[in-house]
Amino acid sequence: MKLWLDGRLQDIEAARVSVFDHGLTVGDGIFETVKAVGGRPFALTRHLDRLTRSARGLGLPDPDLDEVRRACAAVLDANPMPLGRLRITYTGGHGPLGSDRGEHGPTLVVAVGESARRPDTTAVITVPWTRNERGAVTGLKTTSYAENVVALARAREQDASEALFGNTVGRLCEGTGSNVFVVLDGEIHTPPLASGCLAGITRALVVEWTGAGETDLPLDVLERADEIFLTSTLRDVQAVRRVDGRQLPGVPGPVTAKAMRVFVEWAGGDRDP
Numbered sequence: 001m002k003l004w005l006d007g008r009l010q011d012i013e014a015a016r017v018s019v020f021d022h023g024l025t026v027g028d029g030i031f032e033t034v035k036a037v038g039g040r041p042f043a044l045t046r047h048l049d050r051l052t053r054s055a056r057g058l059g060l061p062d063p064d065l066d067e068v069r070r071a072c073a074a075v076l077d078a079n080p081m082p083l084g085r086l087r088i089t090y091t092g093g094h095g096p097l098g099s100d101r102g103e104h105g106p107t108l109v110v111a112v113g114e115s116a117r118r119p120d121t122t123a124v125i126t127v128p129w130t131r132n133e134r135g136a137v138t139g140l141k142t143t144s145y146a147e148n149v150v151a152l153a154r155a156r157e158q159d160a161s162e163a164l165f166g167n168t169v170g171r172l173c174e175g176t177g178s179n180v181f182v183v184l185d186g187e188i189h190t191p192p193l194a195s196g197c198l199a200g201i202t203r204a205l206v207v208e209w210t211g212a213g214e215t216d217l218p219l220d221v222l223e224r225a226d227e228i229f230l231t232s233t234l235r236d237v238q239a240v241r242r243v244d245g246r247q248l249p250g251v252p253g254p255v256t257a258k259a260m261r262v263f264v265e266w267a268g269g270d271r272d273p
Contacts, residue, residue, distance in 0.1 A: 002078040003111035004071035009078055012111075021107055023091025026099055027144035029107075030054040030091075035233050036084035036112065037271075039076045042233075044069070045272050046201045050141060051088060057140040060106055063090050071110040085115045085234060089143065118235050120260070121251050123160040123242035124175065126222065127151045131165045131173040133196030141198060148176035160242070162230060166219035167196045178235060179203035181212060183227035183255045188212035202231040202263075205273060209266050210259050222246075227253035229260075237263045 001012040023029030032047040041047075048065050055063055072086060089109040095102035129151060132138060151163035155176075162175040174180060174197035181190045190207065191197050192214040206212060222228065228240040228248065237260045239252030252260065266273065 018094045022095040028092035029143035032088040033233050034086040036086045054140040075110050079112050081114050083115045084112045086112045121239045121241040124162045125155050125160045127163045131167045131196040133167040138196050152176045172217040172219050173197050178230040178232040181229050182225035189215040227256045229256045
């Protein structure tokens with residue numbers, strides 16, 4: 001396996017990032033996960049646009065997107081696989097052991113790992129912790145993921161693949177690594193960005209391709225929604241068959257099934273929509 005670090009491809013066994021890197025010491029970094037099918041990244045331009053937005057939100061220098069594109073192509077060429085998880089990580093770089101940044105400049109790492117197609121349905125849980133819709137890093141895809149690690153571990157303990165958060169005012173927000181959609185009376189809804197959720201790439205495409213509405217929703221909508229589904233880079237559109245103790249019948253339901261078909265059709269026709 002080879003990855004991109006310090007402006008070039010390196011063997012995974014030899015690649016090294018400083019133990020003083022701000023991404024390690026204080027989680028001062030951002031990332032993108034990009035689906036790669038047959039060595040070709042999907043929706044890379046949208047991912048790179050979000051990478052830049054996240055960098056600006058953290059006060060990091062804009063990433064060199066030409067280098068990031070070269071790195072992605074080089075890593076995918078060096079590590080052929082049918083379905084891959086391409087990970088772009090961009091941190092504050094070598095810094096002091098505190099919140100202040102150093103002057104060495106950012107670190108860019110691009111790596112890829114094999115992935116498998118997700119099942120068509122899954123189970124989720126809700127967790128008692130909240131997303132802060134008014135936080136300094138709200139809406140940014142940062143490497144500060146410990147909250148998600150804790151919530152996802154709880155989901156795994158309950159035979160679920162995802163944990164869903166409300167925000168501080170009791171509205172439905174998002175999953176640890178996914179966006180959530182609900183179907184009410186045949187209409188698709190997803191929480192607005194003002195809820196504190198991440199502006200997911202797959203979320204945006206599903207909204208565009210299905211006409212889903214961005215709707216402020218109470219967390220308890222999960223108890224009465226006709227259908228529920230998740231979206232993310234590696235899930236695409238995935239139906240939810242169980243939320244906590246509630247079993248949803250006939251999963252995937254007709255609206256979700258149509259959204260799944262639409263996504264496959266449109267995504268298959270354009271690798272960089």
